[in-house]
Amino acid sequence: MTASLTTGQGPATDEQAAFMAALDASAPRKEEPAAAPEKTVGVPFLEKKVTLSARHVNVFYGAKQAIFDVSIDIGKHEVTAFIGPSGCGKSTFLRCFNRMNDTIDDCRVEGEIRLDGEEIYAPEVDVVPLRARVGMVFQKPNPFPKSIYENVAYGPRLHGLFSSRGELDDLVEHSLRRAGLWEEVKDRLDAPGTGLSGGQQQRLCIARAIAIQPEVILMDEPCSALDPIATAKVEELIDELRRKYTIIIVTHSMQQAARVSQRTAYFHLGRLVEVDRTDKIFTNPAHELTEAYITGRFG
Numbered sequence: 001m002t003a004s005l006t007t008g009q010g011p012a013t014d015e016q017a018a019f020m021a022a023l024d025a026s027a028p029r030k031e032e033p034a035a036a037p038e039k040t041v042g043v044p045f046l047e048k049k050v051t052l053s054a055r056h057v058n059v060f061y062g063a064k065q066a067i068f069d070v071s072i073d074i075g076k077h078e079v080t081a082f083i084g085p086s087g088c089g090k091s092t093f094l095r096c097f098n099r100m101n102d103t104i105d106d107c108r109v110e111g112e113i114r115l116d117g118e119e120i121y122a123p124e125v126d127v128v129p130l131r132a133r134v135g136m137v138f139q140k141p142n143p144f145p146k147s148i149y150e151n152v153a154y155g156p157r158l159h160g161l162f163s164s165r166g167e168l169d170d171l172v173e174h175s176l177r178r179a180g181l182w183e184e185v186k187d188r189l190d191a192p193g194t195g196l197s198g199g200q201q202q203r204l205c206i207a208r209a210i211a212i213q214p215e216v217i218l219m220d221e222p223c224s225a226l227d228p229i230a231t232a233k234v235e236e237l238i239d240e241l242r243r244k245y246t247i248i249i250v251t252h253s254m255q256q257a258a259r260v261s262q263r264t265a266y267f268h269l270g271r272l273v274e275v276d277r278t279d280k281i282f283t284n285p286a287h288e289l290t291e292a293y294i295t296g297r298f299g
């Protein structure tokens, strides 16, 4: 079909019509993509060491469905990467795990999500402690307009996690050390967090998440605003953090997914196409959509 440049009215002149026909003829033909499978292929479920489990999750924004019947287990002390083309629902699904979608008007989540076996969407669940157990780091570093110290101390104050100033000092130091930032900031803890470099700010946000002693850290493209050196530092840190925490990372970088994760989940148009060990996904994917994506045929 010839595309119309004017909105629904067709070309005004023969010249325009000829130009559009030429454009259409020279446009690269896209391969008809394969359909997503009815059931996720690979190994979506784990026999043991499951921290989070999602079953038959559907997410809607108003009448529009963004996630279709997704089921997956997230392994304890593993890094799970969510990959897939823009708009496929990675962030939407990630936000289900700490009920951040509750903060979006019009967003509705159906299905079951369990953290250590407990349903997090049960009516009696208080989202404040839930979000302390399931922390989040965003794409753009977003330190509070406070000092470095106060950025890290904020969560522990909110959740009453210490009983003396000394204990709080220790917690702040420990969190900054864990986030690989202590040596760089220990002499200027009173300086504003927003004055740090982008990579330092992101590690400060990670320290802030760690300070409330979460079990899970959700990371939505945590390195996309960082340069390669800062990215390498954060990736190293993620690998360290998994000893203590369960991590889900959304990334557009397949190299990053391959470097930091043990399992990878591939999403396509709101469906979870395939989940498996990361090395399997990147060397021998089972579904042709996964293969097309990782070989760069689309996305």
Ligand SMILES: Nc1ncnc2c1ncn2[C@@H]1O[C@H](COP(=O)(O)OP(=O)(O)OP(=O)(O)O)[C@@H](O)[C@H]1O
Residues within 6 Å of the ligand: 061, 066, 084, 085, 086, 087, 088, 089, 090, 091, 092, 093, 104
């Ligand atoms: N707040 C919102 N209101 C309405 N629709 C939304 C909202 N957020 C996301 N969507 C829609 O839901 C679908 C999934 O979006 P989502 O942001 O989860 O995708 P994504 O995989 O994270 O994409 P990207 O890689 O670009 O970040 C898209 O069609 C998007 O337009």
Ligand SMILES: [Mg+2]
Residues within 6 Å of the ligand: 090, 091, 092, 220, 250
């Ligand atoms: Mg996203």
